[in-house]
Amino acid sequence: MAFKLWLLDEETIYEHVFERYTQLEGQSGKLAQDLGIQDRRGGVLEITFEPSGLEGGRKKKRVRRRNKASSVEEDQNVAVDSYHVSVGQSISSLHSSRDNGNSTTGYVLWSTTPFFINWLLYSTSAAPFRLGSQVEVTCGSSCEGHMLELPRLIDLTGADRGKRGILELGAGISGILPVILGNFVDTYVSTDQKGILNKLKDNIMENLSQLTRKRCISRSLRLELPTVEPVGDADITAASLPSKSTLHLEVAALDWEKINLQDKKTHSLHPELSLIGETCSSVYVIAMDVIYNEYLIDPFLKTLKQLKHWLQTTYNLQFHVLVGIHLRSQEVTTLFLEKAIIEYDFTVYDIVDQVIQESRFNFYLIT
Known part of the structure; x- marks a missing residue:
């Protein structure tokens, strides 16, 4: 069954937060009681994502697809x-006043991101983000619901003619979202503070082989499509290579405190944002575990407000935001929702799904 959306307002915020933290307390014996670092023991983490939880009994259209040495059947959903x-x-950089003077947490991988990838790719309940479909919206127990049409976040088939983009805010150093989700979109822009970018680029380049479905071009990573490849006495042009669509992948600095898209003179400072507008018909902003204290809430929401206005008015894009929160402080979560809904006038939905409710995470769709 697909996830549902709970439309939150200034009254139901508190009901939602109370219910979610009550669920969390009831599972305290099953869930790790930590801050959410994926693994604080090592400097290099090896992480595998695989479809271990697919449903076996349902008949769906399947396509034979060869992955490395083994042949698997591909479920279209x-x-x-x-x-x-x-x-x-770098655990040391996380705690270093020299490397981390602005107290960013981006030097390590946080567990929200791997959880989100597994849920988005392999959970049957996340199908609306893969297929693009209507989702049931509830407005509380006493209100009649309605349906909301969602564009695809990712396209598993590669057959959709629509051009989709992802703009990642607060990416951190891991680079795993662009090299995995980049297989299913046309443009991906990963952003964070300037001091994070070198390590982020290193991790993306280290894992570029995971872009198995795309040919990647990037100005910031200095990647170009091959034009001629010598094979023996013959040359093979890019046009004659096996057909793969192209991913435009960029890494860019984006300071939430300084961004000002209302000033036309500053647009030239953000060519990566213009790239999304010029190449895509829809964009999802993804932000995983970026709301962990009250001081980040206003800069983050102001940035979203500017991005939404600029991308919609300048390029007429469909604009959606997915925010993943590791449920730590109940006060911070409540304040974030209060400000997003009441002060910044966003439409905010809680993504209601059993898999998520059995975790330490929560995900919100913002429009």
């Missing part, structure tokens, strides 16, 4: 490819 990434992180 659920991803079947496996991925293995190697992530370099």
Whole structure:
């Protein structure tokens, strides 16, 4: 069964937060009681994503697809490819006043991101984000619901003619979202503070082989499509290579405190944002575990407000935001929702799904 959306307002915020943290408390014996670092023991993490939880009894259209040495059957509604990434992180930089003077947490991999990837690719309940479909919206127990049409976040088939983009805010150093989700979109822009970018680029380049479905071009990573490849006495042009669509992948600095898209003179400072507008018909902003204290809430929401206005008015894009929160402080979660809904006038939906409710995470769709 697909997830549902709970439309939150200034009254139901508190009901939602109370229910979610009550669920969390009831599972305290099953869930790890930590801050959410994926693994604080090592400088290099090896992480595998694979479709271990697919439903076996349902008949769906399947396509034969060869993945490395083995042949698998591809379910059109659920991803079947496996991925293995190697992530370099720096626990010492996380705690260093020299490297981390602005107290960013981006030097390590946080567990919200791997959970989100597994859920999005392999959970049957996440199908609306893979297929693009209507989702049931509830407005509380006493209100009649309605349906909301969602564009695809990712396209598993590669057959959809629509051009889709992802803009990642607060990416951190891991780089695993672009090298995995980049297989299913046309443009991916990963952003964070300037001090994070070198390690982020290193991890993306280390795992670029996981972009199995795309040919990648990137100005910031200095990647170009091959034009001629010598094979023996013959030359093979890019046009004669096996057909793969192209991913435009960029890494860019984006400071939430300084961004000002209302000033036309500053647009030239953000060519990566213009790239999304010029090449895509829809964009999802993804932000995983970026709301962990109250000081980040206003800069983040102001940035979203500017991005939404600029991308919609300048390029007429469909604009959606997915925010993943590791449920730590109940006060911070409540304040984030209060400000998003009441002060910044966003439409905010809680993504209601059993898999998510059995975790330490929560995900919100913002429009």
